[in-house]
Amino acid sequence: MKTLILGGTREARELADIASGERGFEIVSSLAGRVREPVLPVGEVRVGGFGGVEGLREWLAGNGIEAVVDATHPFAGGITANAAAAAASLGLPIVHLRRPGWAEREADRWIHVPDLALAAEAAAALGKRVFLTIGRQGVGAFAHSDAWFLIRAIDPPEGDVPENHELLLARGPFSVEDEIALLTERDIDVLVTKDSGGALTEAKLTAARALGLAVVMIDRPPLPEGARQVETVAAAWDWLRARRETAER
The missing domain is CATH 3.40.50.720 (NAD(P)-binding Rossmann-like Domain)
Structure with missing residues (x-):
């Protein structure tokens, strides 16, 4: 067949x-x-x-x-x-x-949004140092924000990017210890991600939970x-x- x-x-x-x-x-x-x-x-x-x-x-x-x-x-x-x-x-x-998809736990601070535009609005209201983990597509939705962004993707984003940012090219899996260290060293106060599910990149959610950080979760279509x-x-x-x-x- x-x-x-x-x-x-x-x-x-x-x-x-x-x-x-x-x-x-x-x-x-x-x-x-x-x-x-x-x-x-x-x-x-x-x-x-x-x-x-x-x-x-x-x-x-x-x-x-x-x-x-x-x-x-x-x-x-x-x-x-x-x-x-x-x-x-x-x-x-x-x-x-x-x-x-990923399961929200009692200690999590998740804000669910349906799309990138609302994710950008929510992130702007929640913090000034944002960890953006949505892949290389869609970063332009955050381009006009005044916040500072740590953008992690496998390949560089296409199109507009926020003026204040650091680009980190990396492919998972990532450990919880490394994610906690990354979030702490960059003084991150909000994480933006898609509800991709799976264990490969789930450690960032565990790290955000441990540090009490807000998470903007983009729901699946x-x-x-x-x-x-x-x-x-x-x-x-x-x-x-x-x-x-x-x-x-």
Whole structure:
């Protein structure tokens, strides 16, 4: 069964690794190409966009894809919506693999916001030294703030950035001890992050909790209406095997 995995996440790589070694599967992983040096999955990989819903639909049909796993980042709303629409138009089975979001604890000081613009407003009201961990995209929403920003990302941000900032290029995982040290040394009073979930970068939340810092948490965009969602690689793999068994009957 020829399967497209829309990836770029650890879960996508794990699923590609499992499925590529299984009889009866041909796996193609697709990466958006937004990270300069991505960690590549095993097997066939394509990099770059598809050209919207119609472009993806044509690619799926032209390459004989029989099933789609959307294992993109929880905030990759555009490709998720396009994948759902393209798969539906072709009658292809699709599942959305999303790791669970982070769980707020009693000692946390989280302020939930739905988007970057409101995150910038909330951060400005909460402190003057901000730790910004939203990746390289969207930093421009904070460009006109008077606060000082520590911006951490894998690659440098594109477009406008705040006038007063320090850029820290790094890839997780990060330890709680290192995060506490970073927050303390930079005198951070508010953390801004997306609800990406997962253990890779969760240490910053533990550090913020230990230091009593406010956290501006950007909530995830919703999945398309009626979308089938699983939260683990094992569940996605069970779904794929069930699709193959159905196809073989």
